[in-house]
Amino acid sequence: MPSLPEDWYRGAAWLQLLRPLSALYQWLAARRRLRHSAQQHAGSKPVIVVGNITVGGTGKTPVVIALAKWLEARGFRVAVLSRGYGASPPTLPYLVEADCGPEQCGDEIAMMRRHLSGVIMIDPDRRRALDALELRDDCDIVVSDDGLQHYRLRRDIEWVVIDGARGLGNGYCLPAGPLREPVERLLDADQILVNGNWQADRTQQESGLGQVTEKITHFELQPGDWVNVKNGERLDLETGVKRFTEQSASGDGIQAIAGIGNPQRFFNTLNSLELSVETRAFSDHYPYQAEDLSTWQQQTLLMTEKDAVKCQAFAGDEWWYLHVVASVPETVQETLLAQLNILLADSKNGQA
Template sequence: MNRRVDRWWYGASRPLWILWPLAWLYRYVAERRKHKALATRATGAAFAAPVIVVGNITAGGTGKSPLTAWLVETLRNEGWRPVILTRGYGGRAEHYPVEVINGMSANVAGDEPVMLASMTGCPVVVDPKRVRGAAWAIEQQLGDILVCDDGLQHYQLPRQLEIAVFDGERGVGNGAPIPVGPMREPVSRLATVDFVVFNGEPKTPLAITHPNLYVMNLQPRALRHLGSGEIRELSWLSGKQVKAVAGIGNPSRFFNTLNELGAIVQGNSFPDHYQFRRDDLQVEEGQLLVMTAKDAVKCQAFAHDRCWVLEVAATLPQSFREALLLAVKSIN
């Protein structure tokens, strides 16, 4: 997301108020598409496997992928065989559906699918048409439960559980629809989701109420050398000069984490899903370069010897785990 737009959307005011006619049009078109998709879904058969949808009602990154990784690991520990469904934003596959395989380029499958496949080791099926991808995954007997990453507005996909994710620092921003604000759907949409998860403690007064609201934290785990795979402890970063690059929804969160680990950080933010080039990774004498796992999958081919990846993992309260598993078990 453009940093200027990010400031306009996630501040308290609405400097783009002049675009309200476009916001009304956006909301009208979105509602029409929703009703049409729901009508189509109502006439179709449900899948032979439960579907959990993870998504958001705001534009930009919120932490959906780390939550998806946590979900499939939790389900796998309970004996399920989860499959991740994803659009594959930024990928250019020759055909769909496509299953992410070891060594597949992010240019083909998209950065998040390649990252999720590497992080979780479970099947990841990429298809802009999630219904087709879901049907194919079941036909291929890849698993027995489907987790759709970023599918809250993909209403043609039948689902049994919905989880809405918010960035704790940004919340709903100015609360206005796109393009005046960041809202894909109104806050009232949350009345129909099963769980709401905040990525980090909310920093502003909540405009959101929900009976099943939980806080997720992304905990840094280790540093991984992008070339060799060598693992180092987080304490190794303390006092080091670091050039940090991030093409994610909220780069400042990543930079702040590195600062908290004791690094002396020069932050370089890029648009979400940015296609990095060799020149973007240049460092000064004595600097290390540290990036996110999502960005690393796009830089493997041209990374230099000072490129490191900060590995993080989602942590959620036991109460959420118990409520989620109870909800999954109650699905007929």
């Protein structure tokens, strides 16, 4: 039988029975937003929140990494704050060091730490993490990984990321649909980034989303190189595809796993590369153990980087992850730069 998320995105009729609960959820969410927003306080550093309004993965983490690296390349000192889903740090807020493993800081943060040189701080209480960052002199801008609905967290700029393959489902709030907040919440966002394609007719169908079409920009998760999970060896995209295709043609089956918010997106990427693979989806943030994947210890196994950070300790020789990069359009970047220059100038004038 289809799962509840599958029903959300295929528009199952029985979900109409949950509409009263969705109305109650939406009312409570609005009251919570009003109450917690009143607790925000002024600060000295611009805060960019990158989040979503749907349950499940949208490609948000690669966007955060790309955004932070883009800002670093322009001379800004960037700090990333996050809840740190699945983390078990010794203290809170917790400053993530270079050798932090996924069991301590969470899989997504362990992946970010590989790519970013600046400060990364985790705490389920994002406002507390921001307060700690405000006291530091080694960051100019704070990027919040998720936290769109964490309204005690002050924010100056909001980016909302949407999975173009799934959109907003049936347009209803939980539990009748996948939305954490109603579609109208998008009116408040500075930028709406759609991961992949989104059909124009669907845009008009989904609860008045046409009102915010001028804020919508499409981006892609571009496949990069293949990285060996065990030893870090790298293969360029074409070389890796050729290698795996030859293995498949010789009778060696190729497996692919994904424990992310939307596993099918990764499997679709492999299909677009014309790789013939057998797939298995795991739940988001799945805590892999060696026995989970022991069947494929001697086989070629493909996975996402988020999976790989949890599998390195027991990886087989032919386990590879596909590194992907969020290709955010230059127009979005330049708009952000203009916003930040205004915020930083205002902050400087306020301190004068």
